[in-house]
Amino acid sequence: MRNDRSILDHDRAFSDRKLPSMNGVISNIGVRDRLLGAIGREFRPLRCAAEMLARAAGRTPRAAKNWLSGTNAPDAEALIELMASCNTIADEVNALVEERRKAREQCPGSKSGSGTSSG
Numbered sequence: 736m737r738n739d740r741s742i743l744d745h746d747r748a749f750s751d752r753k754l755p756s757m758n759g760v761i762s763n764i765g766v767r768d769r770l771l772g773a774i775g776r777e778f779r780p781l782r783c784a785a786e787m788l789a790r791a792a793g794r795t796p797r798a799a800k801n802w803l804s805g806t807n808a809p810d811a812e813a814l815i816e817l818m819a820s821c822n823t824i825a826d827e828v829n830a831l832v833e834e835r836r837k838a839r840e841q842c843p844g845s846k847s848g849s850g851t852s853s854g
Contacts, residue, residue, distance in 0.1 A: 766831055767808050773827035774802055774809075774817065791820040 778788045778799075788799035792813040801807040807851035818832060 739816045761786075762811075769827060769831060770814075771802060771805050771808055773824050775805075777821055777823050779803060788817075 774788065778784045778791075781787050784803060785796045785799040788802065789796040792799065793816050794807060794809070794813050798807070798809075798813075802809055814824075814828070818828055
């Protein structure tokens with residue numbers, strides 16, 4: 736017995752089955768491209784890049800090939816594993832976080848660090 740999603744996926748064209756990309760935040764600022772660029776710079780020069788990347792992230796070599804080609808980006812758990820195993824990827828992610836924090840500080844409506852509650 737199939738679930739509703741598999742029935743819907745079966746009726747759709749194959750190209751429509753991919754998960755939608757997060758067009759809002761990720762592609763406007765290039766976070767996805769910078770993350771995949773950092774992964775590529777670290778692993779593409781290696782002889783068995785996909786296998787080594789897969790081992791570092793705890794994923795399959797096919798998933799790693801998709802990351803290296805730019806088709807997909809790692810999920811949160813795989814990203815954490817990569818950050819733990821590779822300092823350059825961790826540095827890139829931390830730099831992206833800092834850029835976001837600085838951008839929020841410039842916004843007049845944001846108050847960073849205000850955790851006080853009245854009552």
